[in-house]
Amino acid sequence: MPMSAQPSRSTRRISIMRCPIIVGAGPSGLAVAASLGRLSVPSIILERSDGIADLWCHRTYDRLNLHLPKPFCQLPHLPFPAHLPTYPSKDHFLDYLHRYADHFSLRPLFGCTVTDARFDEAASLWRSSRSPSSSSSEPLTEPRELEVVEFASPWLVVATGENAEPVVPEIKGAQAFMGSLLHSSEYKSGVEYRGKRVLVIGCGNSGMEICVDLCEHGAMPFMSVRSGVHVLPREMLGTSTFGVAMRLLKWLPTRVVDRFLLIMAKMIIGDTEKYGLKRPKMGPLELKNKTGKTPVLDVGALSLIKAGKIKTVQEVRSLTSNGAKFVDGEEMAFDSVVFATGYKTNVPFWLKDTDLFSAEGKPKLPFPSGCSGENGIYFVGFTGKGLLGASADAIEAALRISQRWTSLSKNRDLVL
Numbered sequence: 001m002p003m004s005a006q007p008s009r010s011t012r013r014i015s016i017m018r019c020p021i022i023v024g025a026g027p028s029g030l031a032v033a034a035s036l037g038r039l040s041v042p043s044i045i046l047e048r049s050d051g052i053a054d055l056w057c058h059r060t061y062d063r064l065n066l067h068l069p070k071p072f073c074q075l076p077h078l079p080f081p082a083h084l085p086t087y088p089s090k091d092h093f094l095d096y097l098h099r100y101a102d103h104f105s106l107r108p109l110f111g112c113t114v115t116d117a118r119f120d121e122a123a124s125l126w127r128s129s130r131s132p133s134s135s136s137s138e139p140l141t142e143p144r145e146l147e148v149v150e151f152a153s154p155w156l157v158v159a160t161g162e163n164a165e166p167v168v169p170e171i172k173g174a175q176a177f178m179g180s181l182l183h184s185s186e187y188k189s190g191v192e193y194r195g196k197r198v199l200v201i202g203c204g205n206s207g208m209e210i211c212v213d214l215c216e217h218g219a220m221p222f223m224s225v226r227s228g229v230h231v232l233p234r235e236m237l238g239t240s241t242f243g244v245a246m247r248l249l250k251w252l253p254t255r256v257v258d259r260f261l262l263i264m265a266k267m268i269i270g271d272t273e274k275y276g277l278k279r280p281k282m283g284p285l286e287l288k289n290k291t292g293k294t295p296v297l298d299v300g301a302l303s304l305i306k307a308g309k310i311k312t313v314q315e316v317r318s319l320t321s322n323g324a325k326f327v328d329g330e331e332m333a334f335d336s337v338v339f340a341t342g343y344k345t346n347v348p349f350w351l352k353d354t355d356l357f358s359a360e361g362k363p364k365l366p367f368p369s370g371c372s373g374e375n376g377i378y379f380v381g382f383t384g385k386g387l388l389g390a391s392a393d394a395i396e397a398a399l400r401i402s403q404r405w406t407s408l409s410k411n412r413d414l415v416l
């Protein structure tokens, strides 16, 4: 809904918007736009990819299912269809997101990578520049020289996700390794690894599940564990572990709930330390809250580890031409290496002149208290609380924006 388009002699074009600008058309961005729409506030979504939910569509493996039950993963104002299983598949989730976008008539501008956004104090506007032709396969780490289109708006909603870019550690010898090297976001299926020895670095949910997939396709996975991990059964007491934890947290402090979860985990899956999976000192929920490290909800890896079909190995010291050396000095041959080493945001790269985000890409203060729309900026989906947290942020941000929107519309003082 551009109010005025003012092409300049240079390659900069400016569109001044009356409505909020949302960066990212993943679940968070869609949820804010839908929540705003229900409050009669229009918005515009800028998305770098060529469709919605790029992470789910292009950067996840085939066998992925939601690991929390449906009620914890649905977006605001539109429940999952009743016929879906408790843990919908990736395709179910993508179908749901497309239906969600249709239902709320959300039409993001695709192929728009926001490469710079800053607050213009004089005009009280957020100026966001986007390059029109970049794709998600290009990491947002280098400035680009392209035609720049600028949007200016009193509101900027940052919804680019905690998983915007892969983290690939620099490991000595990686250049010399002759097999394939990939990040978990590029891994699709074990079908091409049959009979191969695959080193999976990292033992989070991605690493564990990729190992299960490799096993199921007749490959030999080795999972490198650096510091340790909390593995919890996906279900306990006949229901989801996450659901149990959420209910207990209403009455009990996190540490007590953690103690309960660990006792139950020990009863159900046994002592994981025996299999090379040391438990961190801090409990699983406290660790998630304090560091963002998500516990593994077991979808079959543990029994394969116990059966010796997934082998746990030590931290990698270096890669060699045909394998890896580990910190204990052992050396092994591998055909492929999968880095299941996690993700980072790209916000610090493009959001300028603000101290709201740390260099590691986290909002400095938890939403809504810290990033509560000061100067009209909102962060949605950055509290490490998955889709449930993103939905809560979206509802809150939409409410706050709509209050200001209504007062500005009434007073007609939005002079741009």
Ligand SMILES: Cc1cc2nc3c(=O)[nH]c(=O)nc-3n(C[C@H](O)[C@H](O)[C@H](O)COP(=O)(O)OP(=O)(O)OC[C@H]3O[C@@H](n4cnc5c(N)ncnc54)[C@H](O)[C@@H]3O)c2cc1C
Binding pocket: 023, 024, 025, 026, 027, 028, 029, 046, 047, 048, 049, 052, 053, 054, 055, 056, 060, 064, 065, 066, 067, 068, 072, 073, 112, 113, 114, 115, 136, 140, 159, 160, 161, 162, 163, 164, 206, 346, 350, 380, 381, 385, 386, 387, 388, 390
């Ligand atoms: C493999 C995996 C499985 C997960 N499973 C679950 C689960 O079962 N339950 C759960 O609650 N949570 C889960 N999560 C965590 C989280 O809920 C999801 O990552 C969810 O997709 C987050 O939504 P989002 O919209 O915040 O981010 P994203 O889904 O990452 O969407 C962000 C969007 O912003 C776009 N973008 C990024 N940078 C720019 C830019 N500069 N300009 C324009 N567009 C940009 C991206 O292309 C993307 O489309 C999972 C995460 C991963 C990685």
Ligand SMILES: NC(=O)C1=CN([C@@H]2O[C@H](COP(=O)(O)OP(=O)(O)OC[C@H]3O[C@@H](n4cnc5c(N)ncnc54)[C@H](OP(=O)(O)O)[C@@H]3O)[C@@H](O)[C@H]2O)C=CC1
Binding pocket: 064, 065, 066, 067, 068, 169, 184, 201, 202, 203, 204, 205, 206, 207, 209, 226, 227, 228, 229, 293, 294, 315, 316, 340, 341, 342, 343
């Ligand atoms: N729905 C689902 O089933 C799934 C959900 N997810 C979610 O996606 C998010 C990302 O998960 P995931 O991709 O597993 O990433 P995580 O960040 O959860 O895990 C990364 C793993 O890589 C290890 N690692 C990181 N850097 C290095 C390094 N330099 N050397 C050695 N090891 C390293 C970490 O070890 P260390 O602890 O030592 O740092 C950790 O084991 C999580 O929130 C997760 O819950 C992911 C997959 C499936």
Ligand SMILES: O=C(O)C(=O)Cc1c[nH]c2ccccc12
Binding pocket: 067, 068, 242, 288, 294, 295, 297, 384, 385, 386, 387
């Ligand atoms: O899967 C994810 O990435 C999530 O963030 C979901 C999630 C939020 N809080 C949790 C606590 C335990 C396990 C998963 C989650």
